[in-house]
Amino acid sequence: MSEVMQELDKKQITRLNKLQKRLRREVGSAIADYNMIEEGDRVMCCLSGGKDSYAMLDILLNLQQRAPVQFEIVAVNLDQKQPGFPEEVLPAYLDSLGVAYHILEKDTYSIVKDKIPEGKTTCSLCSRLRRGTLYGFAQRIGATKIALGHHRDDIIETLFLNMFYGGKMKAMPPKLLSDDGANMVIRPLAYCREKDIAEYAKLKAFPIIPCNLCGSQENLKRAEVKNMLKLWDKQFPGRIETIFTAMQNTAPSQGVDRNVFDFMALERNPDAPASGEVAEADLPAFDFMDVSNSGHIDLDNAAKHADSSQRIEVVGVYQP
Incomplete structure (x- = not known):
């Protein structure tokens, strides 16, 4: 020892x-x-x-x-x-x-x-x-x-x-x-x-x-x-x-360091499928015209009454 x-x-x-x-x-x-x-x-x-x-x-x-x-x-x-x-x-x-x-x-x-x-x-x-x-x-x-x-x-x-x-x-x-x-x-x-x-x-x-x-x-x-x-x-x-x-x-x-990541070369792919955090197919189906008068879209409320198998259909855009 x-x-x-x-x-x-x-x-x-x-x-x-x-x-x-x-x-x-x-x-x-x-x-x-x-x-x-x-x-x-x-x-x-x-x-x-x-x-x-x-x-x-x-x-x-x-x-x-x-x-x-x-x-x-x-x-x-x-x-x-x-x-x-x-x-x-x-x-x-x-x-x-x-x-x-x-x-x-x-x-x-x-x-x-x-x-x-x-x-x-x-x-x-x-x-x-x-x-x-x-x-x-x-x-x-x-x-x-x-x-x-x-x-x-x-x-x-x-x-x-x-x-x-x-x-x-x-x-x-x-x-x-x-x-x-x-x-x-x-x-x-x-x-x-x-x-x-x-x-x-x-x-x-x-x-x-x-x-x-x-x-x-x-x-x-x-x-x-x-x-x-x-x-x-x-x-x-x-x-x-x-x-x-x-x-x-x-x-x-x-980050924000341009020397370690090429931000200038980033380009959006217009042909890419919707596969982000929330895809289009995952959103509730509803008629945008129903809320166009106020300019607000209540996705939570729409989800309660929508058929989840349907897709969003934009039928109008609110112009204030």
């Missing part, structure tokens, strides 16, 4: 096992639904030291033992030279797991501090610099997939951020091909709830390293959206699940 399991009581062990099964099932479903991992893949698992990436690595290692395909996992951390970063934590943890890993050292901290004015959000630039470094390293080590620890809440929050502040219906796809076509990014936690991951990380006692590049600065816009979604989840249970389901069931022809 692991040291973590020894320190938990019976109730906590039961809860940990339940969470692990749920997360493993959700990650497995996401991988299968989006064909994230294939035979012979070398998956570069990006480890930041936060709860999400720890959980992702843990679940992927667990699934690796049971998966119907063979794949390799390589953990990679980018040491961005933040002051006070505990550089010994991740190597010690990864050594205890026996997983192959690389620690990259690149001083993006100085770049961010030099380019972003004091008090402004640094997350965007920091993310771009980190992504560029990781993309390049993935090609150097022959990684076929780059696994990131974004979960379902991140995906939904990004949707609303882009809607509210970017004017776009855009989120984080579970699987993404980089613009140059050289890297495939996957998000195995796409179906997992953040609160489940947080509880799992606590029970597993992952050695969490907080991001203090900006003094644990909170992205205010994302925090605002996160709080909105938390309130909805509390007031309207099931709403968050419905939102994510809606993201999986888009209907371009029912």
Whole structure:
């Protein structure tokens, strides 16, 4: 029995096992639904030291033992030279797991501090610099997939951020091909709830390293959206699940984006049979002249007195 399991009581062990099964099932479903991992893949698992990436690595290692395909996992951390970063934590943890890993050292901290004015959000630039470094390293080590620890809440929050502040219906796809076509990014936690991951990380006692590049600065816009979604989840249970389901069931022809649906080419077919929501044969038979004086047609009343086997016969049109 692991040291973590020894320190938990019976109730906590039961809860940990339940969470692990749920997360493993959700990650497995996401991988299968989006064909994230294939035979012979070398998956570069990006480890930041936060709860999400720890959980992702843990679940992927667990699934690796049971998966119907063979794949390799390589953990990679980018040491961005933040002051006070505990550089010994991740190597010690990864050594205890026996997983192959690389620690990259690149001083993006100085770049961010030099380019972003004091008090402004640094997350965007920091993310771009980190992504560029990781993309390049993935090609150097022959990684076929780059696994990131974004979960379902991140995906939904990004949707609303882009809607509210970017004017776009855009989120984080579970699987993404980089613009140059050289890297495939996957998000195995796409179906997992953040609160489940947080509880799992606590029970597993992952050695969490907080991001203090900006003094644990909170992205205010994302925090605002996160709080909105938390309130909805509390007031309207099931709403968050419905939102994510809606993201999986888009209907371009029912939207207004001319770039994803060709509205200009739509043409009515004059020879098409009446087969909409209500066909002509389904309407009650009555004489339009009976109601032409008032200009109103009471279909409900007509249906009570009409022979349902008859069809509508228009014998006159009211001209006010």
